[in-house]
Amino acid sequence: MTRSCAAPPREAGAKKVYFASAAPPVRFPNVYGIDMPATSELVAAGRSADEVGQFIGADWLVYQELDDLVAACQHDDAKIEEFDASCFSGEYVTGDVTFEYLDRLQRVRSDEARNLRRLARSGLKAISSS
Numbered sequence: 001m002t003r004s005c006a007a008p009p010r011e012a013g014a015k016k017v018y019f020a021s022a023a024p025p026v027r028f029p030n031v032y033g034i035d036m037p038a039t040s041e042l043v044a045a046g047r048s049a050d051e052v053g054q055f056i057g058a059d060w061l062v063y064q065e066l067d068d069l070v071a072a073c074q075h076d077d078a079k080i081e082e083f084d085a086s087c088f089s090g091e092y093v094t095g096d097v098t099f100e101y102l103d104r105l106q107r108v109r110s111d112e113a114r115n116l117r118r119l120a121r122s123g124l125k126a127i128s129s130s
Contacts, residue, residue, distance in 0.1 A: 006057030019058040024066045024088040025049065029105055031097055032084060038110035039102065 006017040025044030030036045039045050044052050053061035066088050073083065086092045107113060 010057070016059045017057065018060045019053070019056065019062075021061075021063045023064050024069060024085075025052065025063050026087050028087050028090040029102065029109070030084075030087045031092065031101070031105065032086075034087075036087065036109075038106045038113075040106060041111060 005019070009017045025047075026036075026042055027039075027045045029039055029042075036042075043055060047055065049061055049063055053059070066085060069088075070083075070085065074080070082093070084093050086097075
């Protein structure tokens with residue numbers, strides 16, 4: 001989700017833009033093998049639903065509730081008692097994910113870190129804009 005997702009409907013003449021997500025807000029990184037943006041790059045990290053709505057330019061935003069998502073994935077015959085929803089809840093099933101580890105992932109996985117690695121491989125020199 002980016003700041004521009006409400007722009008195309010408005011450009012097409014929409015007076016109001018409503019956004020409904022089939023998932024809860026993604027506020028935390030996945031540490032179990034899914035390459036996701038760094039926490040600082042997640043739109044919902046550190047923001048309320050209203051703040052995300054303002055950020056993306058939506059007039060109204062609604063997310064799926066995590067409890068409802070879990071209930072939708074279970075059925076009477078389900079052998080699975082729990083599953084990983086850490087990117088929504090921040091609760092990691094292995095119980096060994098620390099703040100320090102998440103901070104290291106932030107430094108390594110961010111777009112800025114990736115761009116610096118690309119520059120280093122290319123032999124070009126990075127120039128600060130400040």
